[in-house]
Amino acid sequence: MxxxxxxxxxxxxxxxxxxxxxxxxxxxxxxxxxxxxxxxxxxxxxTARGARERSDVARTGKKFGRQKGGGTARHGDRRAPIFIGGGKAHGPRVRDFNPxxxxxxxxxxxxxxxxxxxxxxxxxxxxxxxxxxxxxxxxxxxxxxxxxxxxxxxxxxxxxxxxxxxxxxxxxxxxxxxxxxxxxxxxxxxxxxxxxxxxxxxxxxxxxx
Known part of the structure; x- marks a missing residue:
């Protein structure tokens, strides 16, 4: 050509x-x-950064209140997403784009x-x-x-x-x-x-x- x-x-x-x-x-x-x-x-x-979920957060798993009579919701531990410092609910996962x-x-x-x-x-x-x-x-x-x-x-x-x-x-x-x-x-x-x-x-x- x-x-x-x-x-x-x-x-x-x-x-x-x-x-x-x-x-x-x-x-x-x-x-x-x-x-x-x-x-x-x-x-x-x-690389997409992931968030820490309940299983990744280092907080106590001890039940911190009575099941009944406390006047509050029946929480199990402080790792729940609704608490400050708790794990994120359905957070982003680590994704590495390396095709x-x-x-x-x-x-x-x-x-x-x-x-x-x-x-x-x-x-x-x-x-x-x-x-x-x-x-x-x-x-x-x-x-x-x-x-x-x-x-x-x-x-x-x-x-x-x-x-x-x-x-x-x-x-x-x-x-x-x-x-x-x-x-x-x-x-x-x-x-x-x-x-x-x-x-x-x-x-x-x-x-x-």
Whole structure:
């Protein structure tokens, strides 16, 4: 699959780039993408803290009053939920959200997410992300000509371009990630996927290695 390489300043870039069909040319499957996105979101959740119930509270179990004649209710011990310091009735239980998903399924999901953007024409390959002076105004003018859509996920190589990161930090519609941080959820959550040449090389090497 050949894709035209673009530049931020609109100048003529170095021709086309050949994308690996095994990474960018697959037919996306909704079930695989759903499994990977669900796994990602569950991994983000922290452990739910449990509350102490009657059996967990360290208080006396001795009956503290007479069954009759005391003028009060017939309580058995101070661990009852109605007393201060008593156990909580039907409290939350400890839940640890730590799902597992096969590595091959995760890798396949990422390939399908990349392929879905390429298939829909929402994949843009940039030669580099150099922004003169790292100015937000300059970058915004350049993005208006490129047609990034409502929002875009920009993936760079090993290290992020400092000037682009500084210029895009004030733009809500632009999110920047290194190649190692590429993931299915963020790719699908953005209208446009933007990859640099370095990002394409890293992603293809990631699956071929």
């Amino acid at each position: 050949k894709v035209k390489v673009q530049t931020l300043d609109g100048a003529k870039a170095g021709g086309d780039i050949e994308l690996n069909d095994e990474v960018f040319g697959l037919d996306p499957r909704a079930d695989i993408l759903h499994r990977v996105v669900t796994w990602q979101l569950e991994k983000r959740r922290g 597992s998903l096969n590595k091959k399924v995760r890798a396949l999901g990422l390939k399908m997410a990349l392929s879905s953007k390429a298939k829909d024409g929402k994949l843009i390959v940039m030669d580099n992300l150099d922004v003169d002076g790292g100015k937000t105004k300059t970058l915004k003018e350049q993005l208006g000509k490129l047609g990034f859509g409502k929002n875009a996920l920009v993936i760079d190589g090993d290290a992020l371009n400092v000037a682009f990161a500084r210029a895009s930090s004030n733009l809500r519609e632009i999110n920047l990630l290194p190649a190692v941080g590429a993931n299915v959820y963020d790719i699908l959550a953005h209208e446009t996927l933007v990859l640099t040449r370095a990002a394409v090389e890293k992603l293809e090497a990631r699956f071929n290695g």
